[in-house]
Amino acid sequence: MASDSPAARDAAEPDRGPSVEALAAGIRAGDRAMLGRAITLVESSLPAHRAQAQRLLAELASAPGDAIRLGVSGVPGVGKSSFIEALGTRLTAAGRRVAVLAVDPSSRRSGGSILGDKTRMPRLAVDPAAFIRPSPSGGALGGVAEKTRESIRLCEAAGYDLVIVETVGVGQSETLVAGMVDCFLVLMLPGAGDELQGIKRGILELADLIVVNKADGRGMEAALRARAELASALQLLQPPHPGWRPPVLTCSALTGEGLDAVWAAVERFRDHLRASGAWEAQRRRQRLAWTWALVESGLREALHSRPAVVAIRAEVEAAVAEGRLSPAAGAARILAAFGRQQDGDAD
Numbered sequence: 001m002a003s004d005s006p007a008a009r010d011a012a013e014p015d016r017g018p019s020v021e022a023l024a025a026g027i028r029a030g031d032r033a034m035l036g037r038a039i040t041l042v043e044s045s046l047p048a049h050r051a052q053a054q055r056l057l058a059e060l061a062s063a064p065g066d067a068i069r070l071g072v073s074g075v076p077g078v079g080k081s082s083f084i085e086a087l088g089t090r091l092t093a094a095g096r097r098v099a100v101l102a103v104d105p106s107s108r109r110s111g112g113s114i115l116g117d118k119t120r121m122p123r124l125a126v127d128p129a130a131f132i133r134p135s136p137s138g139g140a141l142g143g144v145a146e147k148t149r150e151s152i153r154l155c156e157a158a159g160y161d162l163v164i165v166e167t168v169g170v171g172q173s174e175t176l177v178a179g180m181v182d183c184f185l186v187l188m189l190p191g192a193g194d195e196l197q198g199i200k201r202g203i204l205e206l207a208d209l210i211v212v213n214k215a216d217g218r219g220m221e222a223a224l225r226a227r228a229e230l231a232s233a234l235q236l237l238q239p240p241h242p243g244w245r246p247p248v249l250t251c252s253a254l255t256g257e258g259l260d261a262v263w264a265a266v267e268r269f270r271d272h273l274r275a276s277g278a279w280e281a282q283r284r285r286q287r288l289a290w291t292w293a294l295v296e297s298g299l300r301e302a303l304h305s306r307p308a309v310v311a312i313r314a315e316v317e318a319a320v321a322e323g324r325l326s327p328a329a330g331a332a333r334i335l336a337a338f339g340r341q342q343d344g345d346a347d
């Protein structure tokens with residue numbers, strides 16, 4: 001990190017592989033290996049790589065972007081990977097190209113879930129019309145989400161017409177993923193209590209489509225019951241898009257039953273939103289929201305690394321903690337150190 005010019009840093013690491021131009025050309029040609037390398041670049045947090053990644057994304061800005069971005073969510077074990085494998089292979093058999101990205105902030109903690117995902121998609125993993133990418137490892141959830149968002153763009157530019165983002169049904173990752181896809185599909189288990197499924201209004205409010213999986217064998221009856229319960233629970237919620245009441249369906253990733261109807265519902269959703277302009281409007285909103293999220297995280301970083309802030313931080317914190325300084329006065333001092341008016345528009 002000694003040099004401060006990006007060009008100098010690039011030159012200092014000549015062994016990193018293809019140039020941005022070569023990556024862009026490879027991606028436009030639909031080359032999976034190049035797509036994989038480009039995603040590796042996007043996932044890197046080295047400043048030189050970040051700069052290259054941004055150049056690559058700019059280079060590809062005019063590439064097609066009309067894929068369906070589908071988020072697939074649900075608690076671990078609900079069958080997300082199995083569902084994506086089963087749906088994905090059906091779609092590639094029908095001539096579509098399918099990319100799968102995973103957002104799994106828990107992959108470190110739970111261990112092995114990335115491997116698990118790989119083994120759950122054995123057919124898709126060797127399907128030439130499919131591309132599977134496990135979650136970028138490490139980093140804060142926001143960072144993982146940023147990389148996933150950029151990876152989606154790369155997949156689209158490579159000609160995938162469906163980009164599926166698999167997420168874990170935990171807290172904030174749901175909101176982040178819902179904010180980067182066109183259609184947010186939530187998988188549910190039959191016969192598990194609401195509590196177990198994390199059905200706090202939150203996730204249902206995000207859902208464009210709800211699917212009870214494992215509607216097979218002895219699970220069939222429970223699945224139908226869950227479907228009815230969910231449908232009535234949804235009545236109480238505001239629909240995510242005007243005129244679209246999220247359908248509640250059942251399927252089995254194991255037998256394939258119901259998957260065609262799920263896909264039909266995704267297409268119906270797309271057609272409904274496209275007809276009203278809501279599809280493009282949502283993408284515009286998402287782009288703006290993401291821009292501001294980046295601005296805010298950049299500001300936060302700048303705040304915490306500003307020497308003047310670092311210099312007074314411990315002292316201000318101690319004074320506030322001991323009650324010698326009010327929180328508002330402490331905040332004002334820190335903001336002043338950051339370079340803002342003490343009595344300005346600090347809040």
Ligand SMILES: Nc1nc2c(ncn2[C@@H]2O[C@H](COP(=O)(O)OP(=O)(O)O)[C@@H](O)[C@H]2O)c(=O)[nH]1
Nearest residue numbers: 076077078079080081082120213214252253254
């Ligand atoms: N009976 C049945 N089992 C399923 C179905 N889908 C997934 N499973 C099983 O549920 C377990 C978890 O599946 P997985 O796809 O890894 O779930 P994920 O953690 O949500 O990705 C595995 O043992 C699957 O074989 C289904 O439709 N029916």
Ligand SMILES: [Mg+2]
Nearest residue numbers: 080081117120
């Ligand atoms: Mg999985």
